[in-house]
Amino acid sequence: MKEHENDPKILMRLSQEGDAEAFGKLYELYFSPIFRYIRFRVKNKEEADDLTQTVFLKVFRSLPRFQDQNKPPHAYFFAVAKNTVIDYWRSKKPVHLKDAGDTFLEIPDSGSSPIEQAEKKEAGEALRRALMTLTEEQQEVVILKFINGMDNKEIAALLGKKEEAIRQLQCRAFKTLRSILKNVV
Amino acid sequence: MNKENEQNIEEIIEKTLAYLDGGKSPAEISRAFPEHQKTVEDIAAIAKLLQKEGEAVIPPRELLIRIIEHAKSAVTNQADSRYLFKKEVKGRPSLHNITKIYESMASKWKIIVPAGIVVVVVLLVVFARSGTGVPRYADMKDNNGGAMSVTEAVPPVATGDIDDVIAGLLDDSANEALAFNEERTDINLIEESDQVANDFGQSYDEKDI
Numbered sequence: 001m002k003e004h005e006n007d008p009k010i011l012m013r014l015s016q017e018g019d020a021e022a023f024g025k026l027y028e029l030y031f032s033p034i035f036r037y038i039r040f041r042v043k044n045k046e047e048a049d050d051l052t053q054t055v056f057l058k059v060f061r062s063l064p065r066f067q068d069q070n071k072p073p074h075a076y077f078f079a080v081a082k083n084t085v086i087d088y089w090r091s092k093k094p095v096h097l098k099d100a101g102d103t104f105l106e107i108p109d110s111g112s113s114p115i116e117q118a119e120k121k122e123a124g125e126a127l128r129r130a131l132m133t134l135t136e137e138q139q140e141v142v143i144l145k146f147i148n149g150m151d152n153k154e155i156a157a158l159l160g161k162k163e164e165a166i167r168q169l170q171c172r173a174f175k176t177l178r179s180i181l182k183n184v185v
Numbered sequence: 186m187n188k189e190n191e192q193n194i195e196e197i198i199e200k201t202l203a204y205l206d207g208g209k210s211p212a213e214i215s216r217a218f219p220e221h222q223k224t225v226e227d228i229a230a231i232a233k234l235l236q237k238e239g240e241a242v243i244p245p246r247e248l249l250i251r252i253i254e255h256a257k258s259a260v261t262n263q264a265d266s267r268y269l270f271k272k273e274v275k276g277r278p279s280l281h282n283i284t285k286i287y288e289s290m291a292s293k294w295k296i297i298v299p300a301g302i303v304v305v306v307v308l309l310v311v312f313a314r315s316g317t318g319v320p321r322y323a324d325m326k327d328n329n330g331g332a333m334s335v336t337e338a339v340p341p342v343a344t345g346d347i348d349d350v351i352a353g354l355l356d357d358s359a360n361e362a363l364a365f366n367e368e369r370t371d372i373n374l375i376e377e378s379d380q381v382a383n384d385f386g387q388s389y390d391e392k393d394i
Contacts (some may be wrong), residue, residue: 027253035244049245053252060256124238127231146232147239151206171199178198178227181234 138173
């Protein structure tokens with residue numbers, strides 16, 4: 001495979017043509033962003049694992065039907081991830097906020113003291129619970145921006161909204177998060 | 186007053202996020218809005234916490250391997266895999282091509298069949314309106330332009346009264362006389378027509394006349 005074939009669009013086309021190497025590269029490229037996105041939208045790691053697997057299998061099965069439409073392939077992956085999460089919550093009972101956030105801090109910070117670690121874990125769990133109180137759109141915007149590191153333009157294109165709408169959603173989300181996390185941050 | 190303050194806070198949050206996007210530090214932003222220093226610090230702290238939490242989530246490598254393994258096993262037959270991925274297989278018929286042809290036909294038939302039915306119905310209506318070419322008796326006109334009618338002799342009702350019997354006989358007699366006269370008229374018309382036909386194109390000697 002040539003160097004220029006690391007372009008996601010080319011990888012997607014090659015994957016459609018049955019190129020296993022391109023397919024593997026595409027998975028590696030989007031695995032982390034998709035996993036993080038799902039991880040912040042469901043309760044625990046096991047569910048995130050299952051849903052990530054579901055997303056990639058759905059993409060794999062729908063590859064022959066994928067059409068470019070001038071959208072980057074990650075938009076396709078995130079669209080499938082979004083729908084998978086929506087389906088997951090539809091099939092679930094109402095959310096119990098006290099369940100949210102278990103096993104959330106996955107990497108122990110070896111450089112900090114146990115007290116600092118406990119404080120960080122507490123802050124992480126509080127953030128997690130606060131995120132769950134946001135509307136679905138607000139959650140998406142905040143996760144795509146601060147967890148996946150996308151800018152407003154990319155998010156707007158991904159969600160099919162205007163940048164101004166993204167800014168407003170972000171602003172309202174932070175207003176809510178601030179009111180909940182006042183004592184944490 | 187409270188609503189005004191809320192709007193003001195929303196503006197500060199929006200501007201703080203925009204400055205953070207632009208790479209400014211919380212201290213710099215606070216200097217721009219000294220009266221909202223606490224709000225700016227809170228927003229910057231939440232943004233930082235979110236980013237840290239995101240970085241802390243490392244997707245398990247074994248999950249990626251499991252997914253790829255699962256994807257491979259989802260298509261067990263290599264031939265199926267070929268048909269699943271190849272867009273076009275030129276030069277020979279393939280399952281993919283047959284499926285495409287079927288889909289195309291299925292979509293085209295949805296247009297062709299109703300259009301065909303409409304054409305057939307229109308043809309039937311046109312044919313029915315134009316008729317078969319043989320005039321119907323009800324549509325025929327007599328010499329005076331009136332519609333021809335068929336009158337049948339209605340037998341008198343058998344009442345047993347002698348006067349009715351006599352009246353019936355007189356009616357029959359009158360009808361027969363009428364029929365005779367009509368026959369006579371027809372014969373005269375035929376003879377006249379024959380004479381006209383015979384005279385047609387003949388020249389006469391003036392001396393004879």
